[in-house]
Amino acid sequence: MVVYSEDHTQETRRRGRIEVICGSMFSGKTEELIRRMKRAKFARQRVEIFKPAIDTRYSEEDVVSHDSHSIACTPIDSSASILLFTSEIEVVGIDEAQFFDEGLIDVCKQLADNGVRVIVAGLDMDFKGNPFGPMPQLCAIADEVSKVHAICVKCGELASFSHRTVKSDKQVLLGETAEYEPLCRVCYLRALEQDDSNK
Numbered sequence: 761m762v763v764y765s766e767d768h769t770q771e772t773r774r775r776g777r778i779e780v781i782c783g784s785m786f787s788g789k790t791e792e793l794i795r796r797m798k799r800a801k802f803a804r805q806r807v808e809i810f811k812p813a814i815d816t817r818y819s820e821e822d823v824v825s826h827d828s829h830s831i832a833c834t835p836i837d838s839s840a841s842i843l844l845f846t847s848e849i850e851v852v853g854i855d856e857a858q859f860f861d862e863g864l865i866d867v868c869k870q871l872a873d874n875g876v877r878v879i880v881a882g883l884d885m886d887f888k889g890n891p892f893g894p895m896p897q898l899c900a901i902a903d904e905v906s907k908v909h910a911i912c913v914k915c916g917e918l919a920s921f922s923h924r925t926v927k928s929d930k931q932v933l934l935g936e937t938a939e940y941e942p943l944c945r946v947c948y949l950r951a952l953e954q955d956d957s958n959k
């Protein structure tokens with residue numbers, strides 16, 4: 761899939777649509793979200809960006825990528841709050857969508873049905889390789905899904921998996937390079953075997 765193609769028609773068309781950016785940790789989801797939101801701002805569109813308030817890793821009030829790109833956002837506790845802040849908004853960005861409640865699916869649908877361009881970024885899989893939160897349904901109803909990839913830190917192939925390197929079985933555990941590493945399928949399966957033999 762070509763992610764960085766310049767699809768000017770869709771970008772400036774001012775039609776309701778849902779775009780999903782998904783992949784593993786470190787795959788560039790946040791960078792791509794920021795890039796699209798900044799271009800919408802340059803086009804003088806009214807934009808609003810949201811993230812779950814629990815995501816306080818780099819900043820409480822900005823969406824920040826692992827490479828320190830950032831954009832101001834509104835932290836919210838529940839997907840229902842998005843509708844309260846978006847009456848005049850043309851482009852809505854949502855980061856870390858995997859942490860939101862299932863209500864996010866209907867919120868995105870309502871916005872798009874009302875002519876809003878919705879750009880959602882999130883982890884498609886958790887550390888166990890299972891679908892994460894509302895992401896699978898969002899992919900299903902999206903007009904466009906961009907799957908982005910990190911580089912496997914073991915072998916240099918494309919990585920689709922986020923391997924947790926610390927002991928915890930909770931689905932939600934905020935973290936960065938100290939807690940997670942992006943791996944390709946082969947290296948991920950090998951790492952899980954290693955984890956099992958260390959138990």
Ligand SMILES: Nc1ncnc2c1ncn2[C@@H]1O[C@H](COP(=O)(O)OP(=O)(O)O)[C@@H](O)[C@H]1O
Nearest residue numbers: 784785786787788789790791825826827910911
């Ligand atoms: N193994 C890796 N593969 C690719 N990018 C990496 C890796 N480790 C660190 N990075 C950094 O992460 C950046 C992407 O960060 P970000 O957009 O926040 O990703 P995501 O939101 O998908 O976690 C890259 O531009 C790069 O600087």
Ligand SMILES: Cc1cn([C@H]2C[C@H](O)[C@@H](COP(=O)(O)O)O2)c(=O)[nH]c1=O
Nearest residue numbers: 784785786886887922931932933934935
């Ligand atoms: C795999 C996995 C990740 N998380 C957490 C770790 C980070 O805080 C975010 C993902 O951030 P990124 O922008 O995609 O790098 O999610 C988690 O809670 N559970 C998991 O299984």
Ligand SMILES: [Zn+2]
Nearest residue numbers: 912915944947
């Ligand atoms: Zn690998």
